[in-house]
Amino acid sequence: MREIPAASGQPAPPVTREQADWAIRFDYHGMTAEAIGGEHGVSEAELGAAAEAATAAHATVGRRHTAGELAWLDLPEQRDEVREVETLAAEIRERCDTFVVLGIGGSALGNTAVHTALAHPFHNLLPRERRGGPRLFVLDNVDPSWLAAFHEVVDLRRTVFNVITKSGSTAETMAQLQCFAGLLRDAVGGPALRDHLIATTDPRGGDLRRLVEREGLRSLAIPPGVGGRFSVLSAVGLLSAAVAGIDVRELLAGAASAVSACAQPDPRRNPALMNATLQWLLYRRGKVISVMMPYSQRLRDLADWFRQLWAESLGKRLTCSGEERSVGPTPIKALGVTDQHSQVQLYVEGPNNKVINFLSVARFDRDLAIPETFAGLPSASYLAGHTFGELMHAEERGTAIALTAARRPHCTHLLPEVRAHTVGQLLMLLQLQTAYAGELFEVNAYDQPGVEAGKIAAFALMGRPGYEQQRAEISAAARPHGEHVSPIP
Amino acid sequence: MREIPAASGQPAPPVTREQADWAIRFDYHGMTAEAIGGEHGVSEAELGAAAEAATAAHATVGRRHTAGELAWLDLPEQRDEVREVETLAAEIRERCDTFVVLGIGGSALGNTAVHTALAHPFHNLLPRERRGGPRLFVLDNVDPSWLAAFHEVVDLRRTVFNVITKSGSTAETMAQLQCFAGLLRDAVGGPALRDHLIATTDPRGGDLRRLVEREGLRSLAIPPGVGGRFSVLSAVGLLSAAVAGIDVRELLAGAASAVSACAQPDPRRNPALMNATLQWLLYRRGKVISVMMPYSQRLRDLADWFRQLWAESLGKRLTCSGEERSVGPTPIKALGVTDQHSQVQLYVEGPNNKVINFLSVARFDRDLAIPETFAGLPSASYLAGHTFGELMHAEERGTAIALTAARRPHCTHLLPEVRAHTVGQLLMLLQLQTAYAGELFEVNAYDQPGVEAGKIAAFALMGRPGYEQQRAEISAAARPHGEHVSPIP
Numbered sequence: 001m002r003e004i005p006a007a008s009g010q011p012a013p014p015v016t017r018e019q020a021d022w023a024i025r026f027d028y029h030g031m032t033a034e035a036i037g038g039e040h041g042v043s044e045a046e047l048g049a050a051a052e053a054a055t056a057a058h059a060t061v062g063r064r065h066t067a068g069e070l071a072w073l074d075l076p077e078q079r080d081e082v083r084e085v086e087t088l089a090a091e092i093r094e095r096c097d098t099f100v101v102l103g104i105g106g107s108a109l110g111n112t113a114v115h116t117a118l119a120h121p122f123h124n125l126l127p128r129e130r131r132g133g134p135r136l137f138v139l140d141n142v143d144p145s146w147l148a149a150f151h152e153v154v155d156l157r158r159t160v161f162n163v164i165t166k167s168g169s170t171a172e173t174m175a176q177l178q179c180f181a182g183l184l185r186d187a188v189g190g191p192a193l194r195d196h197l198i199a200t201t202d203p204r205g206g207d208l209r210r211l212v213e214r215e216g217l218r219s220l221a222i223p224p225g226v227g228g229r230f231s232v233l234s235a236v237g238l239l240s241a242a243v244a245g246i247d248v249r250e251l252l253a254g255a256a257s258a259v260s261a262c263a264q265p266d267p268r269r270n271p272a273l274m275n276a277t278l279q280w281l282l283y284r285r286g287k288v289i290s291v292m293m294p295y296s297q298r299l300r301d302l303a304d305w306f307r308q309l310w311a312e313s314l315g316k317r318l319t320c321s322g323e324e325r326s327v328g329p330t331p332i333k334a335l336g337v338t339d340q341h342s343q344v345q346l347y348v349e350g351p352n353n354k355v356i357n358f359l360s361v362a363r364f365d366r367d368l369a370i371p372e373t374f375a376g377l378p379s380a381s382y383l384a385g386h387t388f389g390e391l392m393h394a395e396e397r398g399t400a401i402a403l404t405a406a407r408r409p410h411c412t413h414l415l416p417e418v419r420a421h422t423v424g425q426l427l428m429l430l431q432l433q434t435a436y437a438g439e440l441f442e443v444n445a446y447d448q449p450g451v452e453a454g455k456i457a458a459f460a461l462m463g464r465p466g467y468e469q470q471r472a473e474i475s476a477a478a479r480p481h482g483e484h485v486s487p488i489p
Numbered sequence: 490m491r492e493i494p495a496a497s498g499q500p501a502p503p504v505t506r507e508q509a510d511w512a513i514r515f516d517y518h519g520m521t522a523e524a525i526g527g528e529h530g531v532s533e534a535e536l537g538a539a540a541e542a543a544t545a546a547h548a549t550v551g552r553r554h555t556a557g558e559l560a561w562l563d564l565p566e567q568r569d570e571v572r573e574v575e576t577l578a579a580e581i582r583e584r585c586d587t588f589v590v591l592g593i594g595g596s597a598l599g600n601t602a603v604h605t606a607l608a609h610p611f612h613n614l615l616p617r618e619r620r621g622g623p624r625l626f627v628l629d630n631v632d633p634s635w636l637a638a639f640h641e642v643v644d645l646r647r648t649v650f651n652v653i654t655k656s657g658s659t660a661e662t663m664a665q666l667q668c669f670a671g672l673l674r675d676a677v678g679g680p681a682l683r684d685h686l687i688a689t690t691d692p693r694g695g696d697l698r699r700l701v702e703r704e705g706l707r708s709l710a711i712p713p714g715v716g717g718r719f720s721v722l723s724a725v726g727l728l729s730a731a732v733a734g735i736d737v738r739e740l741l742a743g744a745a746s747a748v749s750a751c752a753q754p755d756p757r758r759n760p761a762l763m764n765a766t767l768q769w770l771l772y773r774r775g776k777v778i779s780v781m782m783p784y785s786q787r788l789r790d791l792a793d794w795f796r797q798l799w800a801e802s803l804g805k806r807l808t809c810s811g812e813e814r815s816v817g818p819t820p821i822k823a824l825g826v827t828d829q830h831s832q833v834q835l836y837v838e839g840p841n842n843k844v845i846n847f848l849s850v851a852r853f854d855r856d857l858a859i860p861e862t863f864a865g866l867p868s869a870s871y872l873a874g875h876t877f878g879e880l881m882h883a884e885e886r887g888t889a890i891a892l893t894a895a896r897r898p899h900c901t902h903l904l905p906e907v908r909a910h911t912v913g914q915l916l917m918l919l920q921l922q923t924a925y926a927g928e929l930f931e932v933n934a935y936d937q938p939g940v941e942a943g944k945i946a947a948f949a950l951m952g953r954p955g956y957e958q959q960r961a962e963i964s965a966a967a968r969p970h971g972e973h974v975s976p977i978p
Contacts, residue, residue: 029968104826104827104830105827105829105830105831106830108827109831120638120641121634121635121638121639122638122639122641122642124614125613125614125642126641126642140827141786141824141826141827142826142877142880142881142884143784143785143786143787143853143877143881144853144855144856144857144876144877144878144881145610145785145786145787145853145854145855145907146610146786146787147857147877148855148856148857149609149610149611149855150610150611152609152611152615153611153614153615167868168868169867169868169869170830170868171868171872171880171884172826172830172880172884174866174868174869174872175859175869175872175877175880177862177863177869178859178860178861178862178863178869178872178873179857179858179859179860179862179877181862181863182860182862185862206868207866207867207868207869210866211863211866215863228830288777288840288842289778289819296632296634297630297632297634297635298632298634298635304831307831307832308830308831308832311831311832311834311835311839312831312832312834312835314835314839315834315835315836315838315839316834316838316839317838317839326838326839326840326841327839327840328835328838328839328840330778330821330835330839330840330842330843332819332821333822335630337593337630337631337661338593338594338597338629338630340594340940340943341593341594341595341659341717341797341940342594342598342793342796342797342800342801343796343797343800343801344939344940344943345800345801345804345805345937345938345939345940346800346801346803346804346817346819346939347804347939348939348940348942348943349804349805349806349815349817349938349939350800350803350804350805350806350815350816350817350819351777351815351816351817351819352815353777353819354819364632364633364634365634366633366634366637366638367633367637368633368636368637368668369668370664370667370668371667371668371671372667373666373667373668373670373671373674374666374667374670374700374704377663377696377699377700378658378696378954379657379658379659379660379663379695379696380658380663380664380666380667380696382948382951382952382953382954383660383663383664383667383951384667386951386952387633388631388632388633388636388664388668389633390951391631391660391661391664391947391951392631392632392633393950394946394947394950394951395631395660395661395943395947397946397947397950397963398942398943398944398945398946398947398950399943401942401943401946401963402939402940402942402943402946405942406939406942418634448834449834449838450833450834450835450836450837450838450891450895451829451830451833451834451837451891453837453887453890453891453894453895454829454833454837454884454887454888454890454891455887456887457883457886457887457890457891458880458883458884458886458887459871461882461883461886461887462871462872462875462879462880462883463871463875464871465867465871474886474890479518
């Protein structure tokens with residue numbers, strides 16, 4: 001394989017809380033006036049003027065935490081829950097071939113993000129013995145073509161489903177549950193259902209909790225005060241991670257260290273508060289788009305998880321005081337180096353309305369040498385003798401240099417390596433950043449009133465009792481088929 | 490499986506050019522003032538006023554085509570090339586287990602888009618006999634951790650690599666080529682290399698073509714006048730499609746029918762011209778973000794292909810007349826219904842700076858019933874008796890209703906079904922839309938000058954001869970390590 005040892009070839013040391021060599025660094029130089037000029041960068045004076053707002057945001061988040069609203073900040077301290085998850089995961093790893101998450105949004109994106117980051121990149125293609133546990137599927141859509149195809153590649157008798165919905169009533173998830181529970185009954189019989197179905201939901205309320213009690217299903221609880229998009233470090237995200245062999249204690253230890261790192265009210269000593277403040281300042285100066293661009297194939301789905309966190313938390317019509325403002329940065333997922341060949345042209349030359357957030361990895365867990373297989377090719381031979389890791393780093397730096405020259409704001413979260421500890425840090429850092437940003441944008445970062453209208457319309461169209469009037473209104477408003485349509489040919 | 494027959498259960502009829510029942514319809518009602526009001530929608534008067542510019546754009550595209558610049562418009566007429574691809578694909582399907590595309594940007598995104606749309610959704614997990622051909626991997630990144638992991642799941646002796654780069658000099662692709670060609674030599678011996686390596690590149694120039702000639706490799710040609718991001722219907726995209734068992738003739742027939750459908754200079758009779766015009770008008774009114782949101786798991790990667798097309802073609806600093814303007818809509822990929830639980834809150838309540846482009850599927854190739862597996866659950870029982878296809882459609886319509894109520898512009902490409910013909914139509918429609926938009930935005934839609942700076946910096950950092958001065962400049966500009974950094978903790 002011509003595989004060369006990574007920069008750090010030592011076996012992983014035991015986890016301790018203060019792992020300075022695993023600490024993520026946040027570099028915001030590329031967002032400053034010093035780097036990209038005063039028209040597009042944030043000056044020292046501007047940052048100084050924002051310090052008061054930042055400190056107030058920090059204080060409010062602290063107050064809300066103390067009041068019990070932000071229980072996601074306590075998730076790193078879970079002890080009994082971790083043991084419960086680990087015990088369940090060990091049993092599942094032993095006895096099943098396929099593990100399926102039925103969930104959507106906050107009940108799926110974190111699962112995928114953690115899995116992509118920390119499991120083998122081709123996990124589902126490995127032989128069972130090499131993988132050491134089941135395959136993982138996260139079914140976060142209701143596309144019938146896709147679900148039917150999934151059914152073809154799975155043996156239900158050797159499959160465990162983890163149905164996740166905090167409310168216990170999410171339409172997509174309840175539809176999937178009915179479908180797959182029905183298929184399971186056919187395949188394994190009704191009494192065995194409980195060996196194949198684990199519910200993760202509110203500890204007390206909701207239809208799914210009711211079902212757990214009625215059918216004697218096994219279940220995990222999502223603690224009160226942990227909203228869907230802040231639930232990745234709860235049982236929501238931990239079970240599938242543990243089933244895939246990921247060290248969830250290390251993940252939580254990383255998250256705990258990020259909480260500690262954000263204890264200070266001074267943005268210069270609090271990376272999440274600093275980034276929230278800079279993003280807020282730049283948004284007000286027209287940088288309405290926030291691109292997360294990992295230079296790591298493993299971190300690509302973490303950008304999708306963040307998209308929900310940032311968009312749903314900050315994209316609001318009303319401020320907390322009821323003022324109509326329709327604010328919210330639009331998050332975008334990009335991927336280095338891949339999107340250099342797709343989006344960087346626009347980022348460098350198009351409208352200067354973006355902030356680029358690099359996720360950078362100092363040491364890849366494996367590196368590969370680029371050999372000189374063919375001599376005498378000018379476009380290839382200069383690469384020989386380098387590693388792919390060096391190529392990744394050179395391209396990332398090249399992109400940063402181009403963005404700087406074009407005066408485009410950018411920043412970097414630098415992960416020493418991608419491992420459970422750093423991923424845990426990053427998840428918590430970004431959640432804290434979102435909480436601080438919610439206060440700075442003066443919005444409620446924990447609700448999502450804008451999805452109600454669509455949900456109600458869908459309920460009406462699906463004939464849910466109680467929505468008859470909406471159904472009638474939709475029918476009345478339907479326009480004649482074919483109007484305003486350009487048919488082809 | 491409780492699988493119910495799709496609305497059209499007939500076997501696929503033979504392909505003819507005018508398949509009116511497969512014709513994609515473009516519905517732009519949601520972009521109009523009539524639907525969402527004059528502040529955010531386009532009025533009849535505005536559209537009328539833009540007709541002249543639209544007609545001129547259509548004429549310019551026609552002229553450039555006649556002049557031979559836009560050879561991608563001729564790709565549907567390929568005959569010899571299709572036979573060559575089909576012959577090669579038949580041989581590969583027979584003798585290999587894994588087919589790998591080494592390419593990036595325009596040499597990868599189309600391959601993935603077509604594959605996801607038309608192959609089995611879990612293609613690589615099917616047993617060999619069920620799949621009927623090899624697994625497919627598109628390696629469009631140089632992340633060493635990912636490439637090393639890929640190597641673990643592949644038997645090189647049963648693998649064929651298709652290395653694709655039009656210039657024959659793309660750094661990432663040449664690095665991959667050297668790595669995997671080296672590994673192949675070790676695995677199968679030098680003389681057998683040509684059985685495992687197919688080059689797709691310029692017919693005459695570049696290092697990869699030179700290599701083809703020197704080593705006697707098999708190759709396919711990317712015709713002159715077909716730029717990377719417009720190359721999906723050339724050998725670039727066709728070989729991997731044919732290897733996966735996709736009907737490339739039907740794909741091209743669909744593309745041909747889209748060319749026919751765009752013959753008219755009147756936007757009301759030319760769907761690609763209509764959408765280009767509306768997007769351009771709305772961009773000038775502050776809708777700087779263009780979201781492509783397929784309500785189909787199969788079409789999700791087509792949105793990524795379009796991201797490159799739209800961003801790299803339109804995101805330009807200079808207009809054709811040299812005026813500095815830094816224009817270009819920012820494309821975003823979203824996915825229905827999944828992103829209803831992630832992005833729709835922002836789309837409905839956040840800044841009104843987006844156009845949402847739905848890709849809608851009238852008939853899913855398979856549908857599934859939602860049974861009433863558990864009685865007495867209010868949040869589940871109303872779904873029973875419906876199908877997942879109905880749920881998808883209800884949610885899509887719900888989202889459109891919410892966007893309309895919030896006065897957010899949106900439009901829909903309605904595909905009667907997802908099959909090679911409709912996918913071919915859509916690819917060509919979107920390419921034509923991009924070409925028209927390039928003329929309306931007054932930019933060169935076929936270059937990408939903004940990626941040069943980053944490339945040069947990466948060359949310099951990788952020590953490419955001829956870039957010594959840039960390397961020295963980069964070193965001199967490097968700031969001291971640790972400045973502007975908030976370390977944790």
